[in-house]
Amino acid sequence: MKSFGALFLIVITGLTTSWYSLLVVTADKLGPGNLNSSVSFAGEDIVVHADEGLAARGKDVYLEMGCALCHTQQVRRPGYGGDLDREWGSRQAVPRDYLLQKNVILGNKRQGPDLSNVGARHDATWLYVHLFRPGINSEVTTMPDYSFLFEKKELDITPSSNALQLAGNDTIEEGYEIVPTKDAEALVAYLQSLNLDYDLPESRRVR
Numbered sequence: 225m226k227s228f229g230a231l232f233l234i235v236i237t238g239l240t241t242s243w244y245s246l247l248v249v250t251a252d253k254l255g256p257g258n259l260n261s262s263v264s265f266a267g268e269d270i271v272v273h274a275d276e277g278l279a280a281r282g283k284d285v286y287l288e289m290g291c292a293l294c295h296t297q298q299v300r301r302p303g304y305g306g307d308l309d310r311e312w313g314s315r316q317a318v319p320r321d322y323l324l325q326k327n328v329i330l331g332n333k334r335q336g337p338d339l340s341n342v343g344a345r346h347d348a349t350w351l352y353v354h355l356f357r358p359g360i361n362s363e364v365t366t367m368p369d370y371s372f373l374f375e376k377k378e379l380d381i382t383p384s385s386n387a388l389q390l391a392g393n394d395t396i397e398e399g400y401e402i403v404p405t406k407d408a409e410a411l412v413a414y415l416q417s418l419n420l421d422y423d424l425p426e427s428r429r430v431r
């Protein structure tokens with residue numbers, strides 16, 4: 225009877241551990257995660273941007289697609305270019321903003337706008353359309369199409385909830401719909417996470 229109790233405990237512990245590591249930990253990694261995390265730095269608790277969950281996967285897609293060849297992620301201080309006047313952010317970016325990031329994608333070429341705060345400027349619907357065909361949102365653009373990050377699917381009775389909303393639907397063949405792939409979903413989650421909407425002692429929002 226004594227050994228039965230011990231066996232029972234071992235089985236329960238085994239099941240709980242696998243439930244936690246397989247389900248809870250995985251769900252945490254795949255979910256939206258904490259986009260801004262608190263970290264203790266030099267004795268103070270500060271909030272900085274963190275890449276977690278789906279957004280972290282989207283960052284890999286961002287790197288793979290070469291977005292950083294045309295976009296920066298660094299808002300310059302007033303007096304060094306017109307980043308704040310262009311509304312690319314409400315404060316300058318400082319080294320602490322990148323503290324929790326494994327790969328920092330500052331970029332050094334600005335063929336397109338700085339994306340440090342793009343999550344504050346556009347919602348997911350806009351971003352999907354923009355990636356699919358940048359020319360729809362901007363009349364003149366040198367940004368390439370990323371339509372290969374989407375799939376053309378035959379329409380079911382009811383359209384998919386994540387189907388692309390293209391005005392006029394003129395670019396979609398009748399009877400079909402365009403849906404984002406997992407890579408596009410992760411990339412958009414990453415873009416939406418880009419938002420330096422917190423103050424730091426050395427960089428406070430001016431707007």
Ligand code: HEC
Nearest residue numbers: 289290291293294335336337342358362365366367368370
């Ligand atoms: C060859 C250069 C080039 C590449 C590569 C490129 N872009 Fe762009 N992007 C631009 C230009 C130019 C604009 C501004 C005109 C426009 O809105 O299309 C822009 C605009 C944007 C905007 C809108 C920004 C705003 O403030 O309105 C987003 C978001 C964006 N790009 C995301 C991406 C992502 C994500 C990738 C990679 C998958 C990417 N871009 C790759 C040139 C590029």
